[in-house]
Amino acid sequence: MSDATIHHAGDRKWTDYFTFCTDHKVIGIQYLVTSFFFYFVGGVMAEMVRTELATPDPDFVSPEVYNQLFTMHGTIMIFLWIVPAGAAFANYLIPLMIGADDMAFPRLNAVAFWMQPVGGILLISSFFVGAPQSGWTSYPPLSLISGKWGEELWILCLLILGTASILGAINFVTTIFKMRIPDMDIHSMPLFCWAMLATSALILLSTPVLAAALILLSFDLMAGTAFFNPTGGGDPIVYQHLFWFYSHPAVYIMVLPFFGVISEVLPVHSRKPIFGYRAIAYSGLAISFLGLIVWAHHMFTSGTPGWLRMFFMATTMLVAVPTGIKIFSWCATLWGGKLQLNSALLFAIGFLSSFLIGGLTGVMLAAAPFDIHVHDTYFVVGHFHYVLFGGSVFALFSGVYHWYPKMTGKMYDETWGKIHFVMTFIGFNLTFLPMHYLGMQGMNRRVALYDPQYQSVNQICTIGSYILAVSTLPFLVSMALGFIKGEAAGRNPWRALTLEWQTTSPPQIENFEEMPVLWAGPYDYGIDSESEDGDEDVEDMLTEVANVA
Amino acid sequence: MNIPNSITTLIAGIVITLISLWYGQNHGLLPVAASADASDVDDLFNLMMTIATGLFLLIEGVLVICMFRFRRKKGDLTDGPSIEGNIPLEIVWTAIPTLIVFVLAIYSFEIYNQMGGLDPMASRGGMMAMHNHGGGHNMDSMVAMGDTNDSRMAIGIGKSPGDGDEPALLVDVNGLQYAWIFTYPETGIVSGDLHIPEGRRVQLNMKAADVIHAFWLPEFRIKQDVMPGQVSKLSFVANREGTYPVICAELCGSYHGGMKTTMTVDSPEAFDEWVQSRTVAMQSQDSVAVNPSDLSDAAFLQSYAEEMGVIENTLEQLPHVIPDDAVSVLPQ
Ligand code: HEM
Ligand SMILES: [Cu+2]
Ligand SMILES: [Cu+2]
Numbered sequence: 115m116s117d118a119t120i121h122h123a124g125d126r127k128w129t130d131y132f133t134f135c136t137d138h139k140v141i142g143i144q145y146l147v148t149s150f151f152f153y154f155v156g157g158v159m160a161e162m163v164r165t166e167l168a169t170p171d172p173d174f175v176s177p178e179v180y181n182q183l184f185t186m187h188g189t190i191m192i193f194l195w196i197v198p199a200g201a202a203f204a205n206y207l208i209p210l211m212i213g214a215d216d217m218a219f220p221r222l223n224a225v226a227f228w229m230q231p232v233g234g235i236l237l238i239s240s241f242f243v244g245a246p247q248s249g250w251t252s253y254p255p256l257s258l259i260s261g262k263w264g265e266e267l268w269i270l271c272l273l274i275l276g277t278a279s280i281l282g283a284i285n286f287v288t289t290i291f292k293m294r295i296p297d298m299d300i301h302s303m304p305l306f307c308w309a310m311l312a313t314s315a316l317i318l319l320s321t322p323v324l325a326a327a328l329i330l331l332s333f334d335l336m337a338g339t340a341f342f343n344p345t346g347g348g349d350p351i352v353y354q355h356l357f358w359f360y361s362h363p364a365v366y367i368m369v370l371p372f373f374g375v376i377s378e379v380l381p382v383h384s385r386k387p388i389f390g391y392r393a394i395a396y397s398g399l400a401i402s403f404l405g406l407i408v409w410a411h412h413m414f415t416s417g418t419p420g421w422l423r424m425f426f427m428a429t430t431m432l433v434a435v436p437t438g439i440k441i442f443s444w445c446a447t448l449w450g451g452k453l454q455l456n457s458a459l460l461f462a463i464g465f466l467s468s469f470l471i472g473g474l475t476g477v478m479l480a481a482a483p484f485d486i487h488v489h490d491t492y493f494v495v496g497h498f499h500y501v502l503f504g505g506s507v508f509a510l511f512s513g514v515y516h517w518y519p520k521m522t523g524k525m526y527d528e529t530w531g532k533i534h535f536v537m538t539f540i541g542f543n544l545t546f547l548p549m550h551y552l553g554m555q556g557m558n559r560r561v562a563l564y565d566p567q568y569q570s571v572n573q574i575c576t577i578g579s580y581i582l583a584v585s586t587l588p589f590l591v592s593m594a595l596g597f598i599k600g601e602a603a604g605r606n607p608w609r610a611l612t613l614e615w616q617t618t619s620p621p622q623i624e625n626f627e628e629m630p631v632l633w634a635g636p637y638d639y640g641i642d643s644e645s646e647d648g649d650e651d652v653e654d655m656l657t658e659v660a661n662v663a
Numbered sequence: 664m665n666i667p668n669s670i671t672t673l674i675a676g677i678v679i680t681l682i683s684l685w686y687g688q689n690h691g692l693l694p695v696a697a698s699a700d701a702s703d704v705d706d707l708f709n710l711m712m713t714i715a716t717g718l719f720l721l722i723e724g725v726l727v728i729c730m731f732r733f734r735r736k737k738g739d740l741t742d743g744p745s746i747e748g749n750i751p752l753e754i755v756w757t758a759i760p761t762l763i764v765f766v767l768a769i770y771s772f773e774i775y776n777q778m779g780g781l782d783p784m785a786s787r788g789g790m791m792a793m794h795n796h797g798g799g800h801n802m803d804s805m806v807a808m809g810d811t812n813d814s815r816m817a818i819g820i821g822k823s824p825g826d827g828d829e830p831a832l833l834v835d836v837n838g839l840q841y842a843w844i845f846t847y848p849e850t851g852i853v854s855g856d857l858h859i860p861e862g863r864r865v866q867l868n869m870k871a872a873d874v875i876h877a878f879w880l881p882e883f884r885i886k887q888d889v890m891p892g893q894v895s896k897l898s899f900v901a902n903r904e905g906t907y908p909v910i911c912a913e914l915c916g917s918y919h920g921g922m923k924t925t926m927t928v929d930s931p932e933a934f935d936e937w938v939q940s941r942t943v944a945m946q947s948q949d950s951v952a953v954n955p956s957d958l959s960d961a962a963f964l965q966s967y968a969e970e971m972g973v974i975e976n977t978l979e980q981l982p983h984v985i986p987d988d989a990v991s992v993l994p995q
Contacts, residue, residue, distance in 0.1 A: 172920075176917075177917035177918055177919075177920070178917045180917075181914070181916075181917055181919075247917070248914065249914050253875060253913075253914070255873070255874045255875070255891060256874040256875065256914065256915060256916065259873075259874070260916065344890070344891040344892030344893070345891070345892075347892075350875060350890065350891075351890070351893075384729075384733070384743060385735070385741075385742040385743045386742065386743040386744065386745070386746065387745050387746065387747045388747075389746065389747070389748055389749075390747075390748040390749075390753055391747065391748070392748075393748070393753055415877060415886045415887055415888050415912075416818075416888045417818050417888060417890055417893055417895065418818065419818060420775070420780045420781040420782075420820070421781065423775070423780065424772055424775065424780075424781070427768060427771060427772070427775075428768050431764040431767060431768050432764060434760055434763075434764050435757060435760050435761050435764065438756060438757075438760040439753070439756065439757055441722065442753075442756040443753075445722060445725045445726065445729075446746075446749075446752070448725075448726070448729040448733065449725065449729060449733065450733060450743055450744055450746065451729070451733050451743040452733065452734075452735040452736075452739060452741070452742065452743045453729060453730065453733050453734050453735055454735045455730065455734060455735075463726055463729075463730065466722070466726055467722075467723055467726055470718075470719065470722050470723070471719070474715040474718060474719060475715075477711065477715070477764065477767070478708070478711045478712075478715065480767075481707060481711065481767060481768075481771040482771055482775050482780070483703075483704045483707055483771055483774045483775050483778065483780075483884070484704060484707060484708050484711070484771075484884075486704075486820065486884065486885060486886050486887075487704060487881070487884040487885070487886065489877075489886060489912065490877060490879075490886075490912040490913060490914075491912065550692070551692055554692045554693050554694070555692075555693075555694055555881070556694060556881035556908060556910065558879065558910055558911070558912045558919075558920070560914040560919060560920075561919055561920030562917070562920050563918075563920040563921055564920055565908075609740075637747075638745070639742040639743065639745060640741075640742035640743055640744055640745035641745045
């Protein structure tokens with residue numbers, strides 16, 4: 115069956131999207147739609163968490179259910195929303211960007227995708243046996259005594275999704291290295307591909323360690339061994355080390371692909387070359403390397419000796435340098451450009467302004483003496499939502515708007531897209547900014563009941579979260595209007611230079627009619643360079659391509 | 664590229680600096696500091712807040728300016744200038760953050776060290792004391808830990824008292840779902856809330872009965888996980904009288920949010936009085952027929968246990984005498 119779908123010319127049937135199809139574009143869309151589904155599931159849970167926190171007493175749900183809700187919320191948002199959404203863009207875009215007709219291992223790719231719904235269903239089915247309630251970190255001994263079957267399902271889900279993410283990473287790396295059109299050397303590759311290289315390296319190096327930790331945890335849980343159980347002589351701190359050895363890199367796994375998205379969106383909509391191509395490309399690799407040696411900053415208050423805390427404080431602070439390089443370079447890309455403030459660019463600028471705050475609070479958290487005060491408080495909840503929501507999710511929306519015309523062949527509705535941006539931006543800041551204050555004042559996280567003095571600030575957060583919830587409606591409207599009556603987008607509505615814009619929208623099954631020609635660098639905006647075959651300048655070629663459609 | 668003229672840039676730079684300097688000192692985000700160490704941590708935070716404010720204003724300012732000044736004119740289909748980088752600029756924005764994080768790392772290290780985070784007792788305490796039999800002040804605390812000490816390291820933050828100093832007041836802390844129990848090994852007092860004198864070093868030797876908890880004193884800016892099977896410690900000197908929250912900061916089960924009590928910092932005299940009154944109460948409990956009847960500790964706590972989901976056998980591990988207010992702090 116898969117062979118038939120790999121190289122069969124003709125039209126895409128809508129049923130392909132529900133089958134084991136090996137076309138990377140179908141898989142990309144499958145990933146994207148599935149992850150959006152889980153975003154809504156995780157979002158509903160977040161709203162229930164916020165509703166509970168509107169009052170200091172555990173009155174909306176019981177404390178047990180509250181713990182289940184934030185555990186499931188965190189797990190779903192990470193493993194079934196952001197990580198697969200990154201894979202969605204990677205699957206859809208990498209072959210198109212490098213001029214290939216598919217990924218290196220199409221069938222492996224489809225297998226990796228179909229593990230998503232399996233993992234997701236397993237996780238959600240845990241509600242029937244008592245969902246896990248020891249947080250997405252699942253520290254023993256608590257995780258060993260708060261519901262066997264829910265915890266085991268959680269472990270299985272993560273093992274499946276972790277495996278899928280390894281398969282995906284193998285595919286991305288191989289494709290990027292082996293399948294570029296001959297003209298494209300590694301330094302004329304779009305930055306999104308660089309970002310996926312950095313991401314994949316992290317996935318390959320760290321995910322196996324998580325798997326090991328989870329398997330041992332599972333033995334403790336099911337077979338009564340004592341790897342991590344102190345009552346039998348085990349060491350719960352070892353679990354924390356293994357867990358964070360994966361889970362700190364995981365935050366970069368969640369954000370690096372979206373750094374890549376931003377590097378694509380900014381130049382196109384500000385009509386300027388990316389500022390410092392190599393600096394951005396290499397700083398991604400630097401983040402990826404440093405990301406492997408900072409994990410114990412999550413354990414500054416745990417069973418860690420002082421010298422170890424100091425070592426990880428220093429390495430963590432260093433991450434600020436490559437991250438800073440990126441932020442400055444992106445700002446410099448905008449500066450002096452000709453910005454078209456459409457939904458894609460608005461979300462990209464929203465990304466810059468929110469991720470900045472997450473980065474600044476991140477440096478504060480790296481300073482061990484301060485982290486000891488705010489660790490496990492709402493300050494941290496505020497911080498990581500600025501990184502994951504303000505960072506990844508804003509960039510994700512930016513990418514969805516940017517490539518929507520390519521994926522569907524139609525334009526989304528701009529007005530509703532802008533409304534979506536404004537509501538998301540307001541709701542997001544209202545929800546998460548006050549949390550920093552709460553945490554510093556003394557409100558710990560993962561609590562269903564809290565001190566009444568924090569009620570008013572919590573209510574601001576809750577109202578913000580409702581605005582956020584409603585903000586998904588204009589998004590859906592914009593997408594739906596585009597789908598129903600959006601004007602045809604043509605090949606290259608943004609007059610962009612990366613290869614995916616050279617083919618039809620949506621791209622035909624074999625991606626390109628003939629091997630695409632690399633007649634400009636990915637970000638050569640404003641350059642009056644001569645094209646390879648003649649005397650037309652880039653500008654004219656662009657308009658020409660746009661007119662072909 | 665449109666570089667705004669240097670006067671405007673200069674003024675903007677000065678304004679940003681002034682705002683940052685002011686806000687770094689006046690953010691009002693932290694609760695009162697009740698120890699000298701806490702004030703040091705606040706100084707560190709204020710510095711970080713100053714730098715963060717500056718960078719925040721700079722970058723957000725650039726973004727806002729871009730959105731207004733560099734917006735594309737309608738119908739303009741031309742590209743912007745083709746600037747692909749600027750090596751001196753890039754060196755500057757690599758060097759400055761590098762410098763900033765070096766300063767912050769060294770400063771943080773200093774403060775951490777000053778708080779006693781690298782004190783041998785804190786980082787390698789158990790080991791040290793085991794091998795260092797002649798060793799002076801460390802020994803007291805190790806003895807006090809009694810059977811709670813295994814061969815593992817005592818982890819935590821806080822200085823041991825210097826050689827000439829008054830010895831620290833020792834308190835054994837036991838964390839269990841969902842309460843803190845404090846035992847004063849020198850006097851035998853057992854309490855559900857913590858009382859300490861102002862101005863004298865206090866050392867908490869902490870252990871958990873069931874799962875991992877974390878002992879957090881927001882007004883002292885210190886926090887340390889309390890683990891089953893491994894002793895951790897905190898040591899600090901309060902310099903401000905008052906009653907402060909003690910909060911469990913590590914998820915420990917459904918009523919994690921209810922796991923809190925208070926720490927009262929008394930003047931030395933008031934603290935002595937408290938110790939007196941407690942000792943008397945204990946003695947009368949021993950001679951007179953024991954108050955809440957003759958119930959065992961476990962039976963005594965049973966009703967609370969059911970309500971809160973405390974696992975029964977953790978109750979058995981409780982210290983022997985449970986005064987009334989050990990339970991009065993439990994969530995009702
Ligand atoms: C839809 C808007 C969202 C809202 C209102 C929201 C709200 C919250 C709140 C209030 C908590 C803290 C719960 C507690 O500590 O008691 C939380 C935890 C968390 N959230 Fe979100 N969140 C949202 C979106 C996201 C997104 C997009 C991510 C991205 C990956 C995410 C990842 C997490 C994680 C990992 C946790 C930690 C869970 C744990 O403590 O185990 N959230 N969220
Ligand atoms: Cu981390
Ligand atoms: Cu707790």
